[in-house]
Amino acid sequence: xxxxxxxxxxxxxxxxxxxxRRIRLAEVAAPRLTAEERRARDQLWATMVLANPTLFDGxxxxxxxxxxPRPGELHVSWSRVTYRHYALRRVPSATAPTASLSVxxxxxxxxxxxxxxxxxxxxxxxxxxxxxxxxxEPPPDGERLDLAALRRNAVRExxxxxxxxxxxxxxxxxxxxxxxxxxxxxxxxxxxxxxAALRERxxxxxxxxxxxxxxxxxxxxxxxxxxxxxxxxYLTPVLRHLTRQQAGLRRRTP
Numbered sequence: 001x002x003x004x005x006x007x008x009x010x011x012x013x014x015x016x017x018x019x020x021r022r023i024r025l026a027e028v029a030a031p032r033l034t035a036e037e038r039r040a041r042d043q044l045w046a047t048m049v050l051a052n053p054t055l056f057d058g059x060x061x062x063x064x065x066x067x068x069p070r071p072g073e074l075h076v077s078w079s080r081v082t083y084r085h086y087a088l089r090r091v092p093s094a095t096a097p098t099a100s101l102s103v104x105x106x107x108x109x110x111x112x113x114x115x116x117x118x119x120x121x122x123x124x125x126x127x128x129x130x131x132x133x134x135x136x137e138p139p140p141d142g143e144r145l146d147l148a149a150l151r152r153n154a155v156r157e158x159x160x161x162x163x164x165x166x167x168x169x170x171x172x173x174x175x176x177x178x179x180x181x182x183x184x185x186x187x188x189x190x191x192x193x194x195x196a197a198l199r200e201r202x203x204x205x206x207x208x209x210x211x212x213x214x215x216x217x218x219x220x221x222x223x224x225x226x227x228x229x230x231x232x233x234y235l236t237p238v239l240r241h242l243t244r245q246q247a248g249l250r251r252r253t254p
Contacts, residue, residue: 015179015234017241021072023173023186025145028064030079031096033088040091045084054122057082061136061145063099063184074176076101076184078145080138083124089181099182103154104133104234106174107164108192112246113219114239115198117161117212118229129216129224130232131187132161147173154188161212163201166190175241177234185234219243 033041049055062085065077078101088094107115119128134157139145151168158164171188178184195217202215216227221239224231 013180013233014237015177015185017234017237018074018176018178019072020074020173020176020186023074023076023147023150023176025076025078025147027145028077028079030081031062031064031085033096037088037091037094037096040094041084041087044087044090048087052122052124052126055083055124057084059138060085061101061138062097063101063182064097066099066178066182066184074184078138083135097182099184101136102133102183102185103136103150103157104131104185104187105154105158105171105190106131106187106238106242107158107162107190107198109195109198109217110192111195112192113195113217114242115162116216116218116227116235118214118216118227120211120213123211125230125232127229128232129227129229129235131235131238132158132164132212133185134161134211150186151188154186158190161210162198162215163203163205164190164193164198175238177238179233187234187238 045057060081060083061078062081063076064079067075069075086098086100088096089098109115114131116129116131119125119130121127133154136145136150136153139149148168151171154171155166155168158166170191174187174189176184176186199215218224218239220243221236224235224239
């Protein structure tokens with residue numbers, strides 16, 4: 001008698017896209033963990049590093065709380081953690097918040113498509129398709145984490161992952177996403193560039209240091225099935241939102 005196959009776990013829920021005009025950030029104390037939570041976290045992190053020795057327990061920003069006091073205004077309370085903190089997501093009894101704060105860049109081509117990249121097998125999300133971006137790093141002690149700092153994080157991620165250089169003032173705050181664990185992603189719109197120029201700059205990056213191993217260009221959710229492998233939870237909803245935005249602009253254009 002053939003043994004029944006294990007059920008396929010359901011995919012994680014898609015992120016929600018929210019309009020935003022202003023973001024305020026306030027630092028709060030790091031989450032207080034019990035001795036049991038610290039032990040479970042450290043044991044899980046050690047297991048994860050054995051499976052992927054390139055994982056780095058560097059500084060990161062955790063979202064302690066979020067609120068929307070007025071339409072279009074997001075308030076984020078954040079704290080300093082390191083990446084091992086997110087191992088608590090695998091601890092059912094953990095109560096500390098594990099929402100992360102990240103930035104992503106919507107890099108357009110001159111015909112309106114968006115650049116997406118496939119993560120390297122050595123990253124924390126091997127093979128995943130996503131926009132250029134990553135987790136926000138906390139500022140040095142005494143410095144503020146604000147919208148200007150988020151823009152600088154986004155510029156650095158775009159340059160490191162694609163070779164494209166821009167300035168913080170050229171990035172337009174576009175939207176935020178709210179995903180699994182309550183994680184917040186801040187999305188910026190970058191000035192358009194020709195596809196050929198984007199590919200040339202990406203090719204010029206040193207291959208051993210690439211976080212992205214492949215580029216693609218998409219304009220709607222219909223393009224995503226052609227990208228094999230996992231997708232970031234925000235890809236489909238962001239492309240849907242963008243498609244609706246563009247359709248609305250066409251209807252208003254005489």
